Amino acid sequence: MPGNKTDAIDVRNAVKRYGDFTALKRISLTIKDNEFFTLLGPSGCGKTTLLRMIAGFEDVTEGEILLYGDEIESLPPHLRPVNTVFQNYALFPHMTILDNVAFGLEMRGKTKAAARKRAGEMLELVQLSQFAARKPSQLSGGQQQRVALARALAPQPKVLLLDEPLSALDLKLRKAMQLELKHLQRETGITFIFVTHDQEEALTMSDRIAVMSAGEMQQLGSPTEIYERPRNMFVADFIGETNLLEVSVDEVRNGRAVCHLGGGHALTCNSVDGIGEGAKVHMSVRPERLFMSDVPVETESLKGRVAENIFVGTDISTLVDLAEGPQFIVRTSNSDRGNKRIFEPGSEIFVNMELGAGRLLMD
Amino acid sequence: MAAGAASGGSARADTYKDARGWLLLPSWAVLGIFVLGPVCMMLIYSFLTKEFRGGVIWEFSLAAYDQFFFDRGLFGDEPPTIEWTYITIFWRSIWQAGAATLLSLVIGFPTAYFIATRPENVRPVWVFLITIPYWVNLLIRTVSMKFLLRDQGPLNDFLIGTGLIDSPIHIVNTNFAVQLGLFYSYLPFMVLPVYAAVERYNFSLSEAAADLYASKWTTLRRIVLPAVKPGVVAGCILVFVPSMGSFLAPDLLGGAKNFMIGSLIEEQFKGNAGNWPFGAAASMILLTMVLIILMFSARQQAKADKAGG
Amino acid sequence: MAHVNDNIKAYKGFRSITLLCLVVLYAPLVIVTIYSFNASQSITNWEGISLRWYAEVFTGPESEKFKVAAFNSFTIAIIAATASTAIATLAATAMVRGGNFKLRTVSFGLISLPLMVPEIVTAVATLIFFNAIGFTRGYMTILVAHIAFCIPFAYLPISARMQGIEDSFEQAAMDLYATRRQAFTKILMPLMAPGIISGFLLAFIVSLDDFIITNFVKGAGVETLPTAIFGSVKQGIKPNIMAISTMLLSISIVMVTISYFVSKSDNTK
Numbered sequence: 001m002p003g004n005k006t007d008a009i010d011v012r013n014a015v016k017r018y019g020d021f022t023a024l025k026r027i028s029l030t031i032k033d034n035e036f037f038t039l040l041g042p043s044g045c046g047k048t049t050l051l052r053m054i055a056g057f058e059d060v061t062e063g064e065i066l067l068y069g070d071e072i073e074s075l076p077p078h079l080r081p082v083n084t085v086f087q088n089y090a091l092f093p094h095m096t097i098l099d100n101v102a103f104g105l106e107m108r109g110k111t112k113a114a115a116r117k118r119a120g121e122m123l124e125l126v127q128l129s130q131f132a133a134r135k136p137s138q139l140s141g142g143q144q145q146r147v148a149l150a151r152a153l154a155p156q157p158k159v160l161l162l163d164e165p166l167s168a169l170d171l172k173l174r175k176a177m178q179l180e181l182k183h184l185q186r187e188t189g190i191t192f193i194f195v196t197h198d199q200e201e202a203l204t205m206s207d208r209i210a211v212m213s214a215g216e217m218q219q220l221g222s223p224t225e226i227y228e229r230p231r232n233m234f235v236a237d238f239i240g241e242t243n244l245l246e247v248s249v250d251e252v253r254n255g256r257a258v259c260h261l262g263g264g265h266a267l268t269c270n271s272v273d274g275i276g277e278g279a280k281v282h283m284s285v286r287p288e289r290l291f292m293s294d295v296p297v298e299t300e301s302l303k304g305r306v307a308e309n310i311f312v313g314t315d316i317s318t319l320v321d322l323a324e325g326p327q328f329i330v331r332t333s334n335s336d337r338g339n340k341r342i343f344e345p346g347s348e349i350f351v352n353m354e355l356g357a358g359r360l361l362m363d
Numbered sequence: 364m365a366a367g368a369a370s371g372g373s374a375r376a377d378t379y380k381d382a383r384g385w386l387l388l389p390s391w392a393v394l395g396i397f398v399l400g401p402v403c404m405m406l407i408y409s410f411l412t413k414e415f416r417g418g419v420i421w422e423f424s425l426a427a428y429d430q431f432f433f434d435r436g437l438f439g440d441e442p443p444t445i446e447w448t449y450i451t452i453f454w455r456s457i458w459q460a461g462a463a464t465l466l467s468l469v470i471g472f473p474t475a476y477f478i479a480t481r482p483e484n485v486r487p488v489w490v491f492l493i494t495i496p497y498w499v500n501l502l503i504r505t506v507s508m509k510f511l512l513r514d515q516g517p518l519n520d521f522l523i524g525t526g527l528i529d530s531p532i533h534i535v536n537t538n539f540a541v542q543l544g545l546f547y548s549y550l551p552f553m554v555l556p557v558y559a560a561v562e563r564y565n566f567s568l569s570e571a572a573a574d575l576y577a578s579k580w581t582t583l584r585r586i587v588l589p590a591v592k593p594g595v596v597a598g599c600i601l602v603f604v605p606s607m608g609s610f611l612a613p614d615l616l617g618g619a620k621n622f623m624i625g626s627l628i629e630e631q632f633k634g635n636a637g638n639w640p641f642g643a644a645a646s647m648i649l650l651t652m653v654l655i656i657l658m659f660s661a662r663q664q665a666k667a668d669k670a671g672g
Numbered sequence: 673m674a675h676v677n678d679n680i681k682a683y684k685g686f687r688s689i690t691l692l693c694l695v696v697l698y699a700p701l702v703i704v705t706i707y708s709f710n711a712s713q714s715i716t717n718w719e720g721i722s723l724r725w726y727a728e729v730f731t732g733p734e735s736e737k738f739k740v741a742a743f744n745s746f747t748i749a750i751i752a753a754t755a756s757t758a759i760a761t762l763a764a765t766a767m768v769r770g771g772n773f774k775l776r777t778v779s780f781g782l783i784s785l786p787l788m789v790p791e792i793v794t795a796v797a798t799l800i801f802f803n804a805i806g807f808t809r810g811y812m813t814i815l816v817a818h819i820a821f822c823i824p825f826a827y828l829p830i831s832a833r834m835q836g837i838e839d840s841f842e843q844a845a846m847d848l849y850a851t852r853r854q855a856f857t858k859i860l861m862p863l864m865a866p867g868i869i870s871g872f873l874l875a876f877i878v879s880l881d882d883f884i885i886t887n888f889v890k891g892a893g894v895e896t897l898p899t900a901i902f903g904s905v906k907q908g909i910k911p912n913i914m915a916i917s918t919m920l921l922s923i924s925i926v927m928v929t930i931s932y933f934v935s936k937s938d939n940t941k
Contacts, residue, residue: 057843077846090844094862104848155848376839377771378852386766387779389759390823394782397820398794401801405793408800418803470696473689480681489690491932496697498874498928500881502898502905503917507700510707510909515716517703550697569680579683608790610884615905625792625884632799632888639800646796653790 005069008033008159008191009054014063014073016049016215023049025215026063031159031193032208033068036185038194040202041212042238047195050212051161054193055084068158078107083152084161088168089144091136097147098123098132104155122150142173149181153188160185162194166201178204199239203227211235231272232362236284243287243328249279249360257360259283265325267300269358282361287317287331289357291340292349300353304328306343316342320351402650409643417632419639427644449627449645456623459538459613460606463545464553467602470546471553472595476587478554479561490558497551505611508544509535512616536618544612545602552601560594561587593667600660604653624649701921708914715911725915732912734904741900744811745880748896752818753826753876759819760826760871761864765856768834786821794821795888802889809891817889818879825878826871829935833867834860870931877924 004010009031016024024046031037039047052058054065056077065073072080083104091100101122105115123129126146128139136144145165152160162181166174182205185192196202202209203223211218211226211234219231230236237244247259250266257271261283269283292306307319307327318330328351332340343349379386409427411419429435432450433443478489496504511518512534519531534540564587572582588595610625617623624645631642707715711722729738763783767776786794798817802809841863845855861868883898890899897920904913 055843055847057847076852077843078849078851082847084844084847086840086844088838088840090838090840092841092844092859103845103850107845107849107854151848375771376769378839378842378855379765379769380771380773383766383770383773386762386770387775390763390783390827391779393759393820394785394823397798397801397816398785398789399782401797402789402793404801404804405797408804470689470693473683473686474693476683477686477690487936492694493697495925495928496701498877498881499701499921499924500883500898500917502881502883502902503704503921504700506901506905506909506913506917507704510715510914511700511703517707547696547700550693566681573680579680583683605790608792610792628792628796629887632796642796643800646793649790650793653788653793657788 004030006033007031007066008035008068009193010064010066010069011050011054012064012066014050014053014065015061016046016053016058017061023215024053027212027215027217028063029210029217029220031191034189034191036182036192036194036205036207038196038202038206038209039212040196040199040209040238041218042197044214045212046215047197047212048163051084051163051193051195054159055082055161056080081155081157082159082161083155083157084163085145085148085152085165087163087165089136089148089165091144091147091151093136096133096135097128097139100136100147101151101154104151108155119150119154122154123147125153126150141168142177145169145177149184153184153190157190159191159193162192164195164197166196167198174201181205203239211238213238229359230284230361233282233284236282236359236361241287241329241331242284243290245283245285245326247281247283247360249275249277249281251277256355259360261322262325265302265322267302267353267358268355269360270356271360272362274362275360283358284361285353285358287329288315288333289353290328290330291332291352292318292320292330292343293341293352294343294347294349296350297352300355300358301350302328302352304349304351306345306347306349308345309342318342320349322351405643405646409640409647411640413638413640417634417637417639424640427638427640430638430641431644431648452622452627453624453648455621456607456625459541459621459623460545460603460609462538462542463549463606464599464603466542466546467550467553468595468599471550471598472557475554475557475594475598476561479558479564486562490555493554494551496547501548501611504547505544505615508547509540509615512540512543535616536620538617538621540616541613541621541623544616545606545609548609548612549602549605552605553598556594556597556601557591558594560591564590593664596660596663600656604656607653608649704914705918705921708911708918710911712911715909715914725911726919728912729915729919734912737895737900738897738916741895741897744814744894745896745898748811748815748818749876749879751815752822752879753872755819756822756875757826757830757868757872760823760830760875761868763823764827764831764834768831769839783827784824787824791884795885798885799888809889810894813889813891814886814894814896817885818882821882821885822875822879826875828871829874829931830864830867830871833864833935837863866934870935873927873931873934877927880920881924 007030011027011029014024014027015022027046027050039050041047049058053060053073056072056075060073063073064071067080067082092103095103098116098119101119102112102115105118106112110118120129120132123132126149128143128146128150131139131143136147139147148165166177169177178201181192194202194205203226206223208220208222209226210220213234219226219235221229226235227239230239233244236242245261247261249257249259249271251258252271252275255271256268257275258266258268260266269285275281302322302325304320304322304325307321310317310319315331315333318332320328320330322328330351332342408419410423410425412422412424412426414420430446432446434446435441435443474493478486478493481489510516513519514531514533514535522528523531534543568586568590569582572586573579577585608625609623610629613621613623614626628642628645628649631637631639631645708725709721709723710718711724712719729735763779767779802813807813837860841859842855845859846852850858881898883902886896887899887902890896895903897916901913901916904910
C-alpha cells in the first residue's frame with residue numbers, strides 16, 4: 001500500500017524483538033505533518049525503542065516505517081532526513097559549539113564556511129551566539145540542551161525526534177523549555193516527535209499523545225481526550241490523579257451505566273461499548289470533578305466522612321471514607337474556596353459528582 | 364530513563380555489528396598464528412625425539428616426560444624410580460613463588476589499604492607511584508637489586524657505616540634474594556587488585572562493627588578481610604603465576620644452588636647442549652599448572668560475583 | 673585521647689609499611705642512578721660526580737654494540753607498538769561496539785593469552801614455532817613476536833577508553849548525516865585519542881623492556897638493549913651498564929608519566 005505523502009510518519013505493524021524479548025508488539029500509528037506528537041509511557045514501555053527505530057538506530061524486526069510516503073525502515077541513519085535531540089544531548093565534546101551545530105550541514109555537503117554561517121544563525125535563534133567558540137563542557141545543562149536543539153534543527157530535518165530532552169533539567173528550567181519547544185515547533189513548522197515519561201509535560205506540549213505500556217499502544221488522542229476519556233485502567237491511572245473504583249454494573253441505558261460500589265452506594269456514570277449488565281469493571285473519576293456538601297445536592301451524592309485534608313499548594317485534597325465503602329479523593333482548588341466548602345476531619349458530608357464525570361473503563 | 368532499559372536485553376553498543384569479523388581478523392590472525400599456534404607446536408615438540416645438536420627428530424616419543432618424572436639409570440635399562448631432580452626444581456619454584464607472594468601480601472595489603480583510604484583526589488597519585496617501577500625494565504630492576512644487595516654494595520656499606528653490623532650480610536645467591544627479587548618484580552600486581560577491592564569496600568561496615576564492640580584488628584580480620592577477599596586472591600595469583608616461571612630474578616640473584624623452572628627451561632634451548640623436547644615438556648607442565656590455577660581463580664571469582672555482586 | 677575515634681579506617685603501621693614499600697621499590701633505581709654518575713673506575717667506591725660512564729656508553733669499546741642494540745630496540749619498539757596498537761584498536765571496536773556475539777569470550781581469551789601464559793613458555797613456544805616453519809631467527813622474528821605479545825597491553829587501555837565513550841556520540845553524528853566511517857574518524861577517533869596514545873606507549877615500553885622472549889627468538893648476532901645488557905652483566909656489573917640502565921629507566925618513566933597524564937585528561941566531559 002503506497003504511503004500518504006502528507007503524513008509525516010506512518011508506522012505500520014512495527015515489531016521489535018531482542019531474542020526472546022518483544023519490546024514492541026505490532027505498533028501502528030500515523031503522525032501528521034506539522035504535529036507536536038508525544039510518545040508517553042513508563043520506563044521500558046518501548047517508546048524510546050520506537051523513536052530509535054524512526055531515527056534508524058534500531059532495526060525493525062517486522063513492519064514498515066514511512067516518512068512522507070517513503071519507506072525508510074531499511075535506510076541507515078545518515079540517509080534519513082530526520083534528526084534527534086538525545087537524552088544526554090550527545091554534544092561532541094571535542095568540538096566547539098559552532099562546529100557542533102555546523103556538523104550536520106557539513107556532512108550534507110555544505111562548505112565549511114556556509115555550514116558555519118548557517119550554524120551561527122541557528123545559535124542566534126536559540127540565543128547562544130556568544131558561546132559559539134566554547135566547548136560543550138563549559139555550558140550549563142539548559143544551554144547544552146538548546147545547542148542540541150540548534151544542532152538537530154540546523155539541517156532542516158523533515159521530522160525532529162526528541163528523546164526525553166528535558167529530563168536532566170530542573171523543574172523551573174524544564175517548564176520554560178516546554179514553552180520554548182512548543183514555540184519553536186510552531187515557528188519552524190517541523191513535525192516534532194517527543195518521548196517522555198512525564199504525563200504533565202506531555203499534556204502541556206502535545207497536539208496528540210500516544211500512551212504506551214509494555215510494548216503496546218494503550219490510547220492515541222489529544223491531551224483532552226486522553227485526560228477526560230481514558231480508554232482503559234492503565235491510561236486513567238497513568239495520566240493525572242484519579243479515583244479508581246471497582247464497581248458492578250446494574251443497568252446500561254443510553255450510554256449511561258448504573259453501578260453500585262459496595263456498602264449500598266450506587267451511582268450513574270458514562271459507559272463504554274462492550275460493557276453489559278452484571279459486568280464487574282473499574283470506574284474512574286477525577287478528584288477535581290467531585291465536590292463536598294453537608295446536604296445532598298446532585299443526583300449522584302454519596303454519604304461519607306472526612307478522614308483528612310492535605311494541603312498541596314494550589315489545591316486541597318480531601319480523603320473521604322464512604323460508609324462501608326471505598327475511599328475517595330476530592331480535590332478543591334484554592335481559587336474555588338468561595339463557592340466550595342472544606343470540612344474538618346470527622347465531618348459527616350456528601351460527595352457529589354455531576355453526571356458524566358465518572359467513566360467506566362475497559363481493563 | 365535509560366535507552367538500555369527500553370531496549371531490553373541488548374544494552375551493548377552494536378554500531379559495528381556487521382563489521383566485527385573483519386575488525387577481529389588481524390588480532391585473531393596474529394595471536395592465533397604467533398601465540399596460540401606456537402603453544403600447540405610446543406605441545407607437539409614435547410612428544411618428539413631430541414636431536415643431539417639442539418632441535419628435534421620427527422619421531423613420536425614419551426622420552427621427555429619420562430625423563431622428567433622417572434630415573435631409569437645411566438643407560439636407561441634399570442627399573443624406573445621417581446626422578447627427584449626436576450620435581451625438586453618445580454617444588455622449589457612453587458615454594459619460592461609462594462614465599463614471594465606471602466611477602467608481597469604482607470607488604471602489599473597494608474599499602475593498598477593505606478592508599479585506598481587516602482582522599483579520593485590523591486589516590487591516583489599513590490597508585491601511580493607504586494606502578495612506576497613496574498614499567499622500568501625488569502632486567503634493569505633486577506640488576507639494580509643485585510647491585511644494592513651485594514656484599515660490598517650500598518646496603519651493606521650503609522649498615523656497616525652505621526655500626527649496626529660488623530661484616531656484610533650475604534644476601535645475593537640466597538633464597539631470600541630471589542624472593543626479594545620476585546617481590547620487587549611483581550608487587551604492583553598485588554597492590555592494584557587489593558586496592559580496587561578496598562576502594563569498593565563500604566566503610567560503614569567497619570563503623571557498624573566498631574559500634575558492636577569489635578576492636579579495630581578484629582574488624583580488619585572479621586569484616587574487612589572477608590569483604591576484600593576476591594581482590595586478595597586475585598593479587599596472590601597475579602604475583603604467584605609469573606613468579607613461578609620467572610627467569611631473571613633466580614638467574615641473577617639466586618645463583619646455581621637456587622635453580623628454578625625458568626632457568627631449567629632456558630638451559631634446554633641454549634647452544635647445542637640442550638634438549639628441546641624436554642624443554643617443551645617442562646614448559647607444558649608449567650603451563651598446565653598455571654592454567655589450573657587460573658581456572659581455579661576464575662571459578663572463585665565467579666562464585667564471589669554470584670554471592671555478592 | 674582527642675583523636676581516638678577520629679578515623680575508623682586508619683590502622684597503625686599501615687602508613688609506615690607503605691613508605692617502606694616505596695623505599696624498597698625506589699631504592700635500587702635511585703642507587704643505580706646515583707652510581708651511574710660515579711667518577712670511580714670501581715663500582716664499590718664513590719669518588720665524586722662525573723659523566724664519564726655516559727661518555728663511555730657512546731664512545732667506549734662497547735659503544736658500537738650498544739648503538740646497534742639501541743637501534744634494534746627502538747625500531748622494533750616503534751614498529752611493534754604501532755602495529756599492535758592498530759590491531760588492538762580494530763579488535764576493541766569489534767569487542768566494545770560489536771554487540772553480543774558468541775565468540776566474544778573466546779576473542780577476549782585469545783587477546784589476553786599473552787598475559788596468561790608465563791613469558792618463558794611463550795618464549796619457548798615462539799622459538800619452537802619459528803624453528804618448525806624453518807624461519808631464520810633474527811630481527812624479523814623478534815619483531816613479529818613483539819607485535820603479538822604487545823597486543824593485550826595496547827588493547828586494555830584502548831578498550832577501557834572506548835567503553836567509557838557512550839555510543840550516542842556516534843549515533844548523533846550518523847543522525848546528522850555522517851556515514852559510519854565519518855563518525856569513526858571525526859568523532860570516535862578523536863575521543864579515543866587518550867586511550868590510543870596510552871595503549872601505544874605501554875606497548876612501546878613493553879617491547880623496549882622485553883628480555884625473555886627476545887632472548888629466545890633473537891638468533892645469533894642480533895641484540896636488543898636488554899639482551900646486550902644481560903650479556904654484559906653476566907661478566908659483572910660495570911659502571912657503563914648503570915649509565916645505560918639510567919637512560920633506559922628515564923625513558924620508561926617519562927613515557928609512563930606521559931601515558932598517565934594523557935589517560936587522565938578526559939575529553940568526553
